[in-house]
Amino acid sequence: MSLKIAVLVKQVPDHEAIVQIGADGNLDIEDRYVCSFFDEIAVEAALDIRKANADAEILALSVGGKRSVESLRRAMAMGIDQVEQLGDDSMAFASGLAVANLIAARLKTFNPDLILAGKQAGDDDMGAVGPMVSGLMGIPLVNAATSMDVDVDGGKVRIAHSMNGETWTVESGFPVVVTAQKGLAEPHVPVVMRVMKAMRAKIANTSTEDLGASEIDSTGRLKRLGYYSPPTRPPVQMVDDVNELVGVLAQRGVV
Amino acid sequence: MACNEIWAVARISDGQITQAGLQLVGAARELAREKGLDARAVLLGCDRATADDLAGVIDGVLWLNDERLNEYDAAVHAGALFGLMEVRGKPVAIFAGTNDMDSEVVPRLAAMCGAAFASSCVKIRWEGDDLAARRPVYGGKVYEELALLSRPAVVTVRPGAFDDAQKLAAPGSVEEISVEVPPSSGVTVAERVSSAQGGQDLSDARRVVAGGRGVCGESYQTVEALADALDGAIAASRALVDAGERPHEQQVGKSGKTISPELYIACGISGAIHHVLGMNTSKVVVAVNSDPDAPIFAAADLGMVGDAKEILPALAEAIKTLKN
Ligand SMILES: Cc1cc2nc3c(=O)[nH]c(=O)nc-3n(C[C@H](O)[C@H](O)[C@H](O)COP(=O)(O)OP(=O)(O)OC[C@H]3O[C@@H](n4cnc5c(N)ncnc54)[C@H](O)[C@@H]3O)c2cc1C
Ligand SMILES: Nc1ncnc2c1ncn2[C@@H]1O[C@H](COP(=O)(O)O)[C@@H](O)[C@H]1O
Numbered sequence: 001m002s003l004k005i006a007v008l009v010k011q012v013p014d015h016e017a018i019v020q021i022g023a024d025g026n027l028d029i030e031d032r033y034v035c036s037f038f039d040e041i042a043v044e045a046a047l048d049i050r051k052a053n054a055d056a057e058i059l060a061l062s063v064g065g066k067r068s069v070e071s072l073r074r075a076m077a078m079g080i081d082q083v084e085q086l087g088d089d090s091m092a093f094a095s096g097l098a099v100a101n102l103i104a105a106r107l108k109t110f111n112p113d114l115i116l117a118g119k120q121a122g123d124d125d126m127g128a129v130g131p132m133v134s135g136l137m138g139i140p141l142v143n144a145a146t147s148m149d150v151d152v153d154g155g156k157v158r159i160a161h162s163m164n165g166e167t168w169t170v171e172s173g174f175p176v177v178v179t180a181q182k183g184l185a186e187p188h189v190p191v192v193m194r195v196m197k198a199m200r201a202k203i204a205n206t207s208t209e210d211l212g213a214s215e216i217d218s219t220g221r222l223k224r225l226g227y228y229s230p231p232t233r234p235p236v237q238m239v240d241d242v243n244e245l246v247g248v249l250a251q252r253g254v255v
Numbered sequence: 256m257a258c259n260e261i262w263a264v265a266r267i268s269d270g271q272i273t274q275a276g277l278q279l280v281g282a283a284r285e286l287a288r289e290k291g292l293d294a295r296a297v298l299l300g301c302d303r304a305t306a307d308d309l310a311g312v313i314d315g316v317l318w319l320n321d322e323r324l325n326e327y328d329a330a331v332h333a334g335a336l337f338g339l340m341e342v343r344g345k346p347v348a349i350f351a352g353t354n355d356m357d358s359e360v361v362p363r364l365a366a367m368c369g370a371a372f373a374s375s376c377v378k379i380r381w382e383g384d385d386l387a388a389r390r391p392v393y394g395g396k397v398y399e400e401l402a403l404l405s406r407p408a409v410v411t412v413r414p415g416a417f418d419d420a421q422k423l424a425a426p427g428s429v430e431e432i433s434v435e436v437p438p439s440s441g442v443t444v445a446e447r448v449s450s451a452q453g454g455q456d457l458s459d460a461r462r463v464v465a466g467g468r469g470v471c472g473e474s475y476q477t478v479e480a481l482a483d484a485l486d487g488a489i490a491a492s493r494a495l496v497d498a499g500e501r502p503h504e505q506q507v508g509k510s511g512k513t514i515s516p517e518l519y520i521a522c523g524i525s526g527a528i529h530h531v532l533g534m535n536t537s538k539v540v541v542a543v544n545s546d547p548d549a550p551i552f553a554a555a556d557l558g559m560v561g562d563a564k565e566i567l568p569a570l571a572e573a574i575k576t577l578k579n
Contacts, residue, residue, distance in 0.1 A: 015509075015529070019396040027397065037510070100366055124392050126374050128362040134330075135366035140440040141329050143359045146503060158445065162504050163327070163355045164268070165456030169446040176442070182510040183503055221371035221405040225387055228398040233540070236558045242566065245541065246573040248557060254462070254518040254539050255485065255574055 002055040003152050003174075005046045006112040007080065008103060008129065009039040009062050011071040012122035021227045033067060035074040038118030043075050044185035046116055049150050050079075056152075058082060059110055063099045065089030069203050076198035077190035085205045095220025096128030103129070104136040105211040113174035114157065119144045119181050130179035140172050144181035256344035257406060261287045262317070264336070264351040264361070265296045267305055272312075273459050274419060275352045275412075280313050281420035282379060282412055283350050289381060292347055297339065299332055300324030306429045312420040314427040317343070323436050329359035330440035336364050338434030340407070348386055348408040350379075353513060354458060361411055371403035374411045375513065377536060386410070394509055395532035414458075415515030415536040457505060462487030462518040465507055465534070468494040469523015469544065470563050475500065477567035478522055484571040484578075485518070492524045508533035522563045526551025543567065 013019060015037065017030040035043075043060065050056040060075040060083040062068035072083040086102045087094070094102075107115065117130035127143075134141035142159045146167075149158040159178060160169045190198075239245045249255040263283040265276045272280070280296055287294035295315045298306050306318040319335055336349070345368070351357035353375050365372035377398070378389040386408045389400045403410070449456075457463065462485045466478035475495070482489045491501035493508055507514060509529040519537035523544060524530060531554045534540065542555035543563050552558045559566055 013393060015394055019393040021397060027393075029393075096362070096372065097366060097369070122394065125390075125394065126362075126372075127358055128365070128372055128374065131329075131359055131362035132366035132372075135333060135363035138330075140442045141359055141363060142442060143329075144355065161355075163447075164266070165449065165458055165504075167448045167504060168444055169448075170442050170444050172440075172442045181503075219404075221369075221403065222373065223402040223404055225382065225400040225402055228389065228400065230391065230395060230398055230535075233535075233554065233556060236542070236552045236555045238552075238558045238560070240559070242559075242569045242573045245557060245559060245570065246577055249518065249539065249541070250577060252539050255577065 002057060003049065003053055003114065003150065004110065004112045005049065005056060005058045005114045005116060006107055006110060007039075007042050007046045007058060007060045007075065008115070008117040008133075009043065009060055009071040009075050010036045010064070010118070010121050010123075011062070011067045012036045015122060021229065025226060027227060033070060035071040036118050036122040038120065038180045038182070039071065040074070040078070040187040041182065041185050042116040042118055042180040043078050043080060044187040045148060045180055047079050048185050049114075053150070053152050059084065059112070061086060061103060061106060063087050063091050063094065063102050065092040067092060072203055073198040073201065074190075076201055077195040078188065079190070079194070083203060085203055086211065087208050088205075091208070091218055094218035095222050096124075096126050096132055097220035098218045100129050100132035100136055102208065102211060103133050106206060107133070107137065114150070115175065115177045117177065117179045119179045130177055134177035137175075140176045142170060142172060142176060143179045145178050146181050146183040148178060148184060258344035258346055260293045260295050260346040261348045261350065262295050262297045262346045263313070264349065264357060265298050265309055266352055266354055266356060267298070267301055268456070268459065270305060272309055273352070273354070274461070275354065275414040275459065277312065277419040278414060278417045279350045279352060279412055282417040284313060284420055285417065286348070286379060286381065286386070297336065299335060307426070310427040310429050311422050314423070316427060316429045318429050318431050319434055320431045321433065321436050327356060328439050328442060329356070329363060331437055332356070332360045333364040333367060334437035335434055336360070337367050338436065339432065340368065342432065342434055346407050348410065351409075351411050353411045353413050357411055361409055365409040368407070369405070370407050370409045371405040372409045373401050373403060376410050376412050377416045379410060379412065379416075391532065394528060395535070396528070413513065413515060413536055415538065457488045457490055457507075457512055457514060460488035460514070461516050463490050463514060463516045463537075464520045464522065465490035465492065465524060466495060466522050467492035467524030470567075471495060471498065471500060474564045477564055481520065481567045481571045484574045487516075487518070490514070492530050521551050521555070522567060524551055525549050526554055
């Protein structure tokens with residue numbers, strides 16, 4: 001059998017981009033966007049599988065507007081030849097539920113054996129879409145995989161992930177949703193030739209209507225009330241001596 | 256069908272509710288009281304003794320007494336909670352933890368019932384009749400506040416966001432409820448290895464000593480010795496994990512664990528935002544670093560400048576002395 005893999009990717013601000021709350025209460029985000037950290041790991045994990053299974057078919061999907069196209073170009077440059085954008089700019093800031101709805105609708109016709117997503121996206125850090133796709137499609141889920149061994153002929157996959165203080169090695173048949181944790185694969189930097197080629201590629205788009213999912217509300221029943229600065233601690237108290245330190249810790253009741 | 260309850264999903268470790276679970280119960284009680292709702296803890300599987308124990312801290316325990324829930328399976332646990340909604344009605348909210356199990360189960364459940372979902376919340380309050388949840392985004396650079404406009408509102412709550420629930424004067428009731436439990440999803444566990452490497456589970460530890468590049472190699476032993484003296488768990492920065500010195504399960508930060516112990520001692524850790532994000536909700540943070548300008552001091556309550564190799568053994572001794 002030839003394995004079919006779907007990889008979900010999202011374009012997000014680079015982890016070093018400056019993100020601030022503007023005077024109007026909205027976010028000022030420095031214009032440095034990349035394919036989300038864990039999504040590149042998911043892409044590489046799919047490519048790793050294809051190394052051992054040359055006939056594996058991989059489809060990368062991204063929901064959203066113009067920006068999402070860039071994450072698909074990255075996936076292409078890394079070596080994935082089938083990519084597709086779902087929805088449009090109205091889905092650019094869609095909630096996890098809306099994104100998962102679109103992806104599940106699209107995957108009904110692709111019928112993947114393996115769906116790979118990131119553990120959490122670098123912008124909303126929600127960790128929702130992978131588990132939500134599994135719930136909507138009614139298929140098994142393994143979160144935050146740190147290693148994965150696919151046995152195509154045996155029709156199963158062996159995955160290691162951390163589970164409340166233990167490392168569990170689990171086995172699942174297909175189809176299954178797996179989200180990528182650091183360690184699952186080491187994303188390579190694509191060569192310039194492929195980056196150039198991906199830059200010129202025409203990226204397919206499927207609209208929300210075509211997916212028969214137009215009733216999906218992009219808010220996912222969430223309403224943003226505002227942004228806040230991270231809480232700060234009172235200024236640090238410097239101490240010179242361990243006995244003084246232990247004294248303060250005892251006072252605070254933590255030793 | 257709806258019920259006027261807030262549910263806290265209780266996770267059990269070694270026969271006892273986890274500290275994070277106790278805080279969820281505390282959160283459910285507090286928010287339910289403000290609106291005249293009932294707080295309930297949901298116990299998946301386990302036994303009568305655990306259910307009774309739980310009833311000591313909450314007015315009612317919904318005990319899904321079904322053996323098939325004792326073996327963890329994300330789809331089965333999500334399905335059972337969905338089944339509970341079928342028989343009891345949709346609660347106003349479901350509170351769960353940020354532990355590895357709930358991180359699978361709860362968003363899956365939210366999708367199954369089309370509910371609003373917010374993860375890793377540090378603060379929850381009422382905004383009119385809706386719940387509003389505050390949570391870090393963009394790697395913790397800013398926080399957002401979201402109103403959840405559905406019934407149920409589904410959230411996972413970070414450890415340390417609420418106080419542990421206090422014991423009730425009179426224990427609550429235990430309701431045994433049978434729900435439809437879906438068949439196993441087919442994910443089977445082939446092997447389980449404790450990742451603490453002899454130490455405690457990091458996620459639920461009250462005291463944590465973490466080492467970074469400043470205590471690499473043999474000097475990491477000073478971290479272990481201090482953790483020992485404190486009866487705490489050990490942790491590491493990504494620098495040590497990437498170097499292959501510590502297992503990934505011990506990594507604290509954005510691409511590792513998020514923890515909220517009562518005491519976090521960062522040793523030889525520079526304090527990169529990616530690290531700080533995993534520990535900045537700890538109650539008391541101590542930093543030991545040879546560089547007085549290390550950013551970790553901005554994330555600490557108490558700081559000591561100097562060589563960790565000298566400070567940590569002295570600190571371990573001072574703590575042992577205090578204990579005796
Ligand atoms: C997407 C992404 C995700 C990441 N996720 C994580 C994560 O989850 N967790 C994480 O930790 N990092 C993470 N990082 C990496 C992070 O940015 C830092 O590189 C890392 O935390 C640095 O580790 P460190 O502080 O141990 O090492 P360094 O930055 O090298 O700092 C070592 C510190 O030790 C001090 N020191 C040296 N010698 C001594 C001594 N003898 N005594 C006392 N102090 C001494 C130095 O002054 C210095 O401050 C992530 C990075 C990215 C890009
Ligand atoms: N708009 C999107 N398009 C495609 N995949 C997405 C999108 N949003 C989230 N994902 C996938 O779901 C993962 C978790 O995202 P989140 O739930 O937003 O934390 C990401 O790492 C991606 O793999």
